Amino acid sequence: METLTVQRVIAAPIADVFGWCAATTNYTRTPFVLKARLARPGRGAPYGVGAVRLHTWVIGWFRERITAYHPPYDFDYAVERSFPPARHELGRMTFTEVPGGTQVAWTTSFQVPLPLVGAALTRALAKPVVAHVFGRILDAADTALTAAPANHR
Numbered sequence: 001m002e003t004l005t006v007q008r009v010i011a012a013p014i015a016d017v018f019g020w021c022a023a024t025t026n027y028t029r030t031p032f033v034l035k036a037r038l039a040r041p042g043r044g045a046p047y048g049v050g051a052v053r054l055h056t057w058v059i060g061w062f063r064e065r066i067t068a069y070h071p072p073y074d075f076d077y078a079v080e081r082s083f084p085p086a087r088h089e090l091g092r093m094t095f096t097e098v099p100g101g102t103q104v105a106w107t108t109s110f111q112v113p114l115p116l117v118g119a120a121l122t123r124a125l126a127k128p129v130v131a132h133v134f135g136r137i138l139d140a141a142d143t144a145l146t147a148a149p150a151n152h153r
Contacts, residue, residue: 001089002127003109006134011101012145018072018095020141021104022047024055024064029140032058032133042066053077059129060084064091079110087111104141106134 010017020026024047027033035056042048051066061083068076073095079088090109095102108130 001087001109001111003090003107004127004131004134005105005107006131006138007103007105008135008138008142009098009101009103010138010142010145012142014095014097014102015072016145017102017104017141018075020145021093021095021106021138022069022071022075024053026140026144027055027137029144030133030136032136034058039063042069045069045071047075052080057133059133060086104138106138108134 024036024038027036033055035054037054038046038051039054040050040052042051045051047053047066048069049066051069053064053066055062055064062079063081064077064079066075066077068074075093077091079086079091082088088108088110090107092105092107094105094107096105097103110130
């Protein structure tokens, strides 16, 4: 199992950054996420506990369920199904107010489930690709939330 964390400080209020990152449809603002939608709303909030998010990336398809939701500080998710198949043990985004904005930390633990080569394939190929896509999504959040400050007041 490989764990990776991608971090970024976004010069915007914590509630705005949390809201942008929770809304899976925003992820399509990168060329790596082709399609994203909320398939089932959560309890108490569209992206709250129990929400089901569907993502189609250039590298595959993912069905995620929100398992914890504490706005504007964190949410957790589990990948229930994916293609290509992957083992997934953790998905978490945390948000912390810092001087100059909001620190975002996006952590995931996963592995390509292939006998003998799965761990090496995860480490050598999948981990850097996932880190790159996470980074590009956070870059898109930064652009969206800082390009026009009046939009998030």
